[in-house]
Amino acid sequence: MDNVKRTTLFEIHQSLNAKMEPFAGYEMPIVxxxxxxEHQAVRQRVGVFDVSHMGEILVQGPDAGSFVDFVFSNEAQSKPPGKVVYGMFLTEQGTVVDDLLVYKESDTSYFLVVNASNAQKDFAWLLAHTDGFEVVVTDLSMNYSQIAIQGPLAEVTMLEVFDLDLSELGFYQFTKMKVHQCEFIVSRTGYTGEDGFELYGDHLAIRDVFSTLISAHVTPCGLGARDTLRFEAALPLYGHEISDEITPLEAGLKMFVRFDKPDFIGKKALEAQMEAGVTRKVVxxxxxxxxxxxxxxxVFMGEKEVGIITTGYLSITLSRPIAMALVTRDAFLRQTEIAVAIRNKRIKGFVRDKKFLDKNYKK
Amino acid sequence: MMSKVVEGLYYAQSHEWVKVIDGHTALIGISDFAQSQLGTVVFVDLPEVGTKIDKESEFGAVESVKAASDLISPVSGKVLEVNDDLIGEPERVNQDAYEAWLIKVEIDDLADLDDLLSAEDYLNSIQ
Incomplete structure (x- = not known):
């Protein structure tokens, strides 16, 4: 592996005996x-994740709001400063370039958090669409480290360990705060289906916060648990439930597409798909x-192949085999009997909703 | 961490072991090295009793949360018994990979064992 990057927390991961593997160009802790x-720590108590590999892009300028809403499936411009909005960048064909969070700092400044594996592609893609907009787009990925503190005890942990009272910070809101004299962006967001926070700061500051949390017996959690947790919450992962071959309508993410906006990249294609109806979807x-x-x-119905598993596990919380799958119309309806080909066997199952467990967000 | 091996067993390069218990009857499991690479075992997918298994062919899988690892048979033969204890407690494979056998088989031809490694040679191959 050439040029595999390390996050600022690399030595701490090593000292905690993490199993490290390359992921999206970074050597990341898997477990x-x-x-x-680690999964149960987050469901029942609190865990902390190094997600410094994520990309951060700043969009500023007089046209920042209209630019973001042109390249973004959801709507951020009309939101008050301090709001976080989930949505996607789309291709002209309506498929997904990436999914991301938009942090609205002000009418002229938006902080975008994108997937590590897509960060470079996203940055180039944004630059390619700035014509006619007075904006400056800056890749800040190298300036920021990021950690996620997730679980039902996240709020009380932040209070006890850092004397930070986040009880007033609402779901999908962010604020700037000081911990140990250093400034951080703190949002009530996450990727686990639990309450929790994501912190962005400079490298040394994040190292300090992470070490303090570990000393306070917060469970360090790797990307392995991050995936099992987000899966149980039916949150999509790029390359699985969404990709440049899958549209948000197919992925069941229509609520994050604002068709009432005057225009955005991919709108025409998605309107046509709405009109025609999707021919496959994630169930x-x-x-x-x-x-x-x-x-x-x-995935089979009788001898007919009707789809493919996008993510599946023996659910840690439910102890049952569950999955998300991209299927054709044959298997859209709940209770449809299907079978999954696993090695040389066909294991029978049924189509169900994606509400595998109740999300435990503090709203 | 040093991986454990047990003397007297036959080892395959694909990390299964064979323990001959009587004549042609043998137990098959996975090595301590294999279980440590895999992480916590959450499911074992084993063949039914009576199934014919073929040397160097897949006969099931041992699965962790993240990955399925195929089981490759070190010998040809017939499945006499499967270790039912592992259905409810697959993590026994992690606790003691040499106690937690997967299947009991009747080996067709004991000459299959000649192609397998001794404990010492296996240990050298994984270091």
């Missing part, structure tokens, strides 16, 4: 103790017997 223990699947439906396994 410290066990994925199951939930549950198997009757214990087996593990994994990404790429085909």
């Amino acid at each position: 410290y103790s066990s994925i199951i223990e 939930g699947i549950e198997l009757y017997e214990k087996a593990i439906p994994r990404q790429g396994y085909p």
Whole structure:
């Protein structure tokens, strides 16, 4: 592996005996103790993740708001400063370039948080669409480290460990705060289906906060648990439930597409798809017997292949085999009997909703 | 961390072990090295009793949260028994990979064992 980058927390991960693997160009902690223990720590208590590989892009200028809303599926311009909005960048064909969070700092400044694996592509794509907009787009990925503190005890942990009272910070809101004299962006966001916060700051400051949390016995959690957690909450992952071959309508993310905006990239294609109806979509699947439906396994109805697993696990919280799958119209309806091909077997199951568990957000 | 091996077993390069218990009857499991690479085992997918298994062919899988690892049979033969204890407690494979056998088989031809590694050679191959 050439030029694999390390986050500012690399040495701490090593000292915690993390299993490190390359992910999106970074050597990232996959697991410290066990994925199951880390997953349960977040569902029941609190855990902390290094997500410094994520990309940060700043959009500023008089046209920042109209530019963001032109390249973004959701709507950020009319929101008050301090609001975080989830949505996607789309291609002209309506498929997904990336999914991201937009932090509205002011009418002329927006902070965009994008997937690590797409950060360079996103930055180039944004620059390619600035014609006619008075904006400056800056890639700040190298300036920021990021950690996520997630779990039902996240709020009380921030209060006890840092004397930071975040009880007034609403879901999908952010603020700037000082911890140990350093400034951070703190948002009530996450990727686990639990309450929690994401902190952005300079490298040394994030290292200090992360170490303090570890000393306070907050469980360090790797990307392994991050995936099992986001999956149970049915949150999409780029390259699985969304990609440049899948539209938000197919992925079941219509609520993050604002068709009432005058224009945005991909609007025409999505309107046409709405009109025609989608021919495939992401559904939930549950198997009757214990087996593990994994990404790429085909889904069958009788002898007809009707789809493919996008993510699946033996759910840690539910102890049942569940999955998300991209299926054709044959398998849109709940309770449709299907089978997943797992090695040389066909394991029977059924189509279900994606509400695998109740999300525990503080709203 | 040093991986454990047990003397007297036969090891495959694909990390399964064979323990001959009586004549042609043997137990098959995975090595301590294999379980440590895999992480916590959450599911074992084993063949049914009576299934014919072929040397160097897949006969099931051991799965962690993140990945499925195919089981490759070190010998040809017939499945006599599967370790039912692992259905409810697959993590036994992590606790003691040499106690937690997967299947009991009747080996067709004991000459299959000649192609397998001794404990010492296996240990050298993974270091």
